[in-house]
Amino acid sequence: MFLDNVIGDRRPVSWVLQFWPVLASSFACALTATWLCRKIAMRFGFVDKPDNLVKTHKVPVAYLGGVGILAGLAVGVLVGFHVIQDMHMKLIIQDMQVKVAFKWLLGILGGAAIACSIGVIDDLFDIRPSRKLAGQIVAAIVLLCVGIKPALRPFTDFLNLPVPVVVETMLDMGVVIVFVLGAANSLNLLDGLDGLCGGVTGIITVAMLLLAIHLGTWGSSETGDPVRIIVCLAITGGVFGFLPFNRHPAKIFMGDAGSMLLGFCIAALMILFAEDIPRWWMASIVVFGLPILDTATALARRLLNKRPLFVSDRGHIYDQMIDRGMPLKKTVKICYLLAGMYALIGLTMSQIRTRYAVVVYAAVFIISGLVVWKKGFLKMEGLRGAVRKKEDGRPAE
Numbered sequence: 001m002f003l004d005n006v007i008g009d010r011r012p013v014s015w016v017l018q019f020w021p022v023l024a025s026s027f028a029c030a031l032t033a034t035w036l037c038r039k040i041a042m043r044f045g046f047v048d049k050p051d052n053l054v055k056t057h058k059v060p061v062a063y064l065g066g067v068g069i070l071a072g073l074a075v076g077v078l079v080g081f082h083v084i085q086d087m088h089m090k091l092i093i094q095d096m097q098v099k100v101a102f103k104w105l106l107g108i109l110g111g112a113a114i115a116c117s118i119g120v121i122d123d124l125f126d127i128r129p130s131r132k133l134a135g136q137i138v139a140a141i142v143l144l145c146v147g148i149k150p151a152l153r154p155f156t157d158f159l160n161l162p163v164p165v166v167v168e169t170m171l172d173m174g175v176v177i178v179f180v181l182g183a184a185n186s187l188n189l190l191d192g193l194d195g196l197c198g199g200v201t202g203i204i205t206v207a208m209l210l211l212a213i214h215l216g217t218w219g220s221s222e223t224g225d226p227v228r229i230i231v232c233l234a235i236t237g238g239v240f241g242f243l244p245f246n247r248h249p250a251k252i253f254m255g256d257a258g259s260m261l262l263g264f265c266i267a268a269l270m271i272l273f274a275e276d277i278p279r280w281w282m283a284s285i286v287v288f289g290l291p292i293l294d295t296a297t298a299l300a301r302r303l304l305n306k307r308p309l310f311v312s313d314r315g316h317i318y319d320q321m322i323d324r325g326m327p328l329k330k331t332v333k334i335c336y337l338l339a340g341m342y343a344l345i346g347l348t349m350s351q352i353r354t355r356y357a358v359v360v361y362a363a364v365f366i367i368s369g370l371v372v373w374k375k376g377f378l379k380m381e382g383l384r385g386a387v388r389k390k391e392d393g394r395p396a397e
Contacts, residue, residue, distance in 0.1 A: 008218030030072025030241025037064035066257025076234025107146030111139040115264040119257030140180035150274035184263030186291035194248035207343035283350035289342030
């Protein structure tokens, strides 16, 4: 049957239960830290002020939510160290595997701290985009330094292309940097409504957790399996500890600190899923489908309307829903459903052969693009405005 291979025979599902303290500790810490960060932000005036153009909230809202998420992630990873050490004591994982797992987790935590720090500086001082990109590249290099990189051999072997070691190293660097920049900035662009970026990221990480559990029961990697599960649980706990304060009306924003942090962590996870078979990597990319679609729509819209690529506007999918009269809460719920749809497609297609999954994935993104075009989301009024509806409910020309 189609789902016969969902649960492997190498490890029982109960193997995952030993990691539950990671989720519990990251959630509790993020919940407490976010509350504390809000108090600090309000005390020292670290707030996001409305501008009635792109920032449409009514009153100043505290920043530093990303720091609360980072605190949850850090505590979750540290608890994960203890779980791995306990597995080592029970002879479940060997010395070398423990060292590699610790190195990978430290690299992800270190890169996340760099991404979050750059975001905090941008939230408070509004630095140049080039400097933000430089910080994101430094975070990506941290992943490379600890050995987190994609397995490109399956692709080159399939194409029967001999690749010299130097070229393979350069390709590894390019892929990791592109994924970190792409994911960090995609989630940054998605952070435009109360509860939107955090909720969508939560859906994405839960889907990636299910994929990680699937690989774990098959014993895909003695090192990669526990690392993927720990990172997924730590991010999930951090995000859900932050969300109670970010629901509409938001009491605190994650800011660039949170969106860049989460984007970095999602990029690291996608690269970890590229450890062996290409279809797991592809599935994780499709799970991240909504941020990819929103970013592609925003960039295409600016290009087609000859607008600056790096000037904020109300051209994102969620902005256009709001500007066409849809209530904020309904817009957020629809985005959650869209994120869930891409997550379900990615998880389902991970169970079929790569050659068939590629066809389905291509069809999904082509259909998504056609829907965006047909609904008029690529049109634009003025420099920053979305196309509003006429009185008869149709988009204005």
